[in-house]
Amino acid sequence: MIAYAFPIARLCLAAVFLYSGIDKLWHWRSSIEEVRSDGLPWPAAFAGATVFTQLVGGILVATDFFAWLGALLLAGFTAAATLVGHRFWLRHGAEFRRELTTSLEHVAIVGGLLLLSVVDFSFAR
Numbered sequence: 001m002i003a004y005a006f007p008i009a010r011l012c013l014a015a016v017f018l019y020s021g022i023d024k025l026w027h028w029r030s031s032i033e034e035v036r037s038d039g040l041p042w043p044a045a046f047a048g049a050t051v052f053t054q055l056v057g058g059i060l061v062a063t064d065f066f067a068w069l070g071a072l073l074l075a076g077f078t079a080a081a082t083l084v085g086h087r088f089w090l091r092h093g094a095e096f097r098r099e100l101t102t103s104l105e106h107v108a109i110v111g112g113l114l115l116l117s118v119v120d121f122s123f124a125r
Helices: 002-026 028-037 043-063 067-085 093-124
Strands: none
Touching (some): 002 028, 002 043, 002 067, 002 093, 028 043, 043 067, 067 093
């Protein structure tokens, strides 16, 4: 069962990052504007770092080549991006609930990535 579950779990975790990285690359100007709207300096540099992190981390997780490292990279990225891009504590009403829900979903993804990194690292040794 584990022989099938782990590859499926890795692909499920990687899919969102691979899609997002490709989409951000495909819609490069929108990616820069998204970073700019989050108030970060050097929007093109941050957009490029985002694409790089999502694609490299996603590929590492999906292919099981240093999956633990890719999972840690994506977990750190997701935590930081959630704090910067989904500031629910500044919102009210429906927008607060929407941003809080998105943040909690991202916390769940971070948890899955951390679990993957610990399990994969322990098997890799």
